[in-house]
Amino acid sequence: MRTQPVPEQLPETPHELHVPFHRASVGEDEIRAVSDVIRSGWMTMGPKTFEFENQFARFVGAEHAIAVSTGTAALHLALEAAGIHTGDEVLVPTTTFTASAEAVIYTGARPVLVDVDSVTMNIDPEDAARRITPKTKAIIPVHLAGQPCDMEEIHDLAQVHHLRVIEDAAHALPSQYQGRRVGQLSEFTCFSFYATKTLTTGEGGMITTNNARAAERMRLMRLHGIERDAWKRYGKGGSWSYQVLEAGFKYNFTDFQAAMGLVQLAKCDDMKYARQKIACRYSDAFSGCPELVTPLVREDRRTSWHLYILRLQLDLLKLDRDAFIEVLLHRGVACSVHFIPLHLQPFYCRAYGYRPGDFPGAEKEYRSCLSLPIYPGMTEKEINHVITVVLDTTRESRIDSRITADASPTA
Numbered sequence: 001m002r003t004q005p006v007p008e009q010l011p012e013t014p015h016e017l018h019v020p021f022h023r024a025s026v027g028e029d030e031i032r033a034v035s036d037v038i039r040s041g042w043m044t045m046g047p048k049t050f051e052f053e054n055q056f057a058r059f060v061g062a063e064h065a066i067a068v069s070t071g072t073a074a075l076h077l078a079l080e081a082a083g084i085h086t087g088d089e090v091l092v093p094t095t096t097f098t099a100s101a102e103a104v105i106y107t108g109a110r111p112v113l114v115d116v117d118s119v120t121m122n123i124d125p126e127d128a129a130r131r132i133t134p135k136t137k138a139i140i141p142v143h144l145a146g147q148p149c150d151m152e153e154i155h156d157l158a159q160v161h162h163l164r165v166i167e168d169a170a171h172a173l174p175s176q177y178q179g180r181r182v183g184q185l186s187e188f189t190c191f192s193f194y195a196t197k198t199l200t201t202g203e204g205g206m207i208t209t210n211n212a213r214a215a216e217r218m219r220l221m222r223l224h225g226i227e228r229d230a231w232k233r234y235g236k237g238g239s240w241s242y243q244v245l246e247a248g249f250k251y252n253f254t255d256f257q258a259a260m261g262l263v264q265l266a267k268c269d270d271m272k273y274a275r276q277k278i279a280c281r282y283s284d285a286f287s288g289c290p291e292l293v294t295p296l297v298r299e300d301r302r303t304s305w306h307l308y309i310l311r312l313q314l315d316l317l318k319l320d321r322d323a324f325i326e327v328l329l330h331r332g333v334a335c336s337v338h339f340i341p342l343h344l345q346p347f348y349c350r351a352y353g354y355r356p357g358d359f360p361g362a363e364k365e366y367r368s369c370l371s372l373p374i375y376p377g378m379t380e381k382e383i384n385h386v387i388t389v390v391l392d393t394t395r396e397s398r399i400d401s402r403i404t405a406d407a408s409p410t411a
Contacts, residue, residue, distance in 0.1 A: 021334040037258075077218045082164040082188065086107070091112050094114065113342055118365065199264045223249075278374050294310065310390070335371060
């Protein structure tokens with residue numbers, strides 16, 4: 001049952017400083033780049049898109065990069081190129097955004113949900129192994145918050161059971177696993193460039209692969225299954241004639257997005273370091289509180305710090321997670337939750353028979369987690385405000401007031 005904050009815990013009026021959950025790190029360089037595209041007269045997918053694809057492939061260390069309209073489209077095209085179709089099953093963590101499983105449904109296959117581990121909240125390879133059947137054809141590891149999944153175990157599992165690996169790296173640019181960038185680890189890796197992501201083009205996505213045949217297939221299918229791109233038909237030396245080779249999709253990228261993406265890609269590592277500094281500030285401040293569990297990044301990987309997921313030790317607090325977030329918001333700190341597990345969502349319950357209690361690990365972490373603001377443009381005043389508000393709220397809502405802030409953390 002939800003516990004409401006007692007009135008004396010809240011000031012009479014909301015705090016004058018408001019720290020939003022996210023603020024996109026875009027500026028005059030992106031504006032100039034997009035303006036140049038407008039002046040060029042070419043608005044849709046064209047030379048800027050292909051330049052962006054080439055630079056992105058080099059950045060992550062892949063042979064091919066295919067730019068598409070959204071991260072969801074990236075997942076769908078990768079699944080289609082992998083030959084996933086009606087009657088197949090694909091393993092997906094229950095702790096993810098609906099797009100990860102939704103793209104599976106587009107192919108006619110069934111998303112089979114998997115529990116997560118308690119440390120990273122990423123897909124649990126042992127639970128995944130238990131859910132493999134003769135119908136299982138692929139697995140989608142989702143790198144939650146930017147920390148890579150246990151890819152060695154996942155690749156071993158895939159090899160034994162002949163599964164295609166399609167990484168959902170919407171949070172994981174630029175992340176690393178065992179010294180290699182995410183984007184070169186598996187047959188397919190799918191990125192998102194949505195407004196809140198570590199590289200944004202407003203909307204957009206990218207698939208990276210070393211499979212040349214699959215890359216050719218995805219390039220064909222992203223624009224109606226037409227055998228040559230529009231810019232080639234209408235550019236110098238082009239022809240009006242074309243052939244529709246497949247019933248494809250309208251998933252193409254635009255040069256507007258590519259121009260912005262090129263600017264963002266050039267500062268991608270610098271933006272990661274800025275988020276990393278904020279994450280270190282948070283962890284240094286919160287690690288002394290037994291009521292708070294800070295993110296643990298495994299030694300063999302590097303996270304993009306797309307999210308900073310803080311977890312509450314609810315048995316030590318008077319407030320549940322929802323009430324804790326309400327207090328933070330009233331005091332000028334906007335938070336979010338990543339994610340409501342899919343097996344708790346009405347559609348997945350109705351369509352596939354999932355029920356509360358099916359994935360106890362995911363449910364436990366969901367009830368205790370919240371995501372704090374973390375983006376490169378945060379000011380020193382905003383960072384300090386987030387830290388102060390979280391610590392004050394924790395102190396005021398702890399069950400045993402004798403516990404001090406310098407006590408040893410329990411996790």
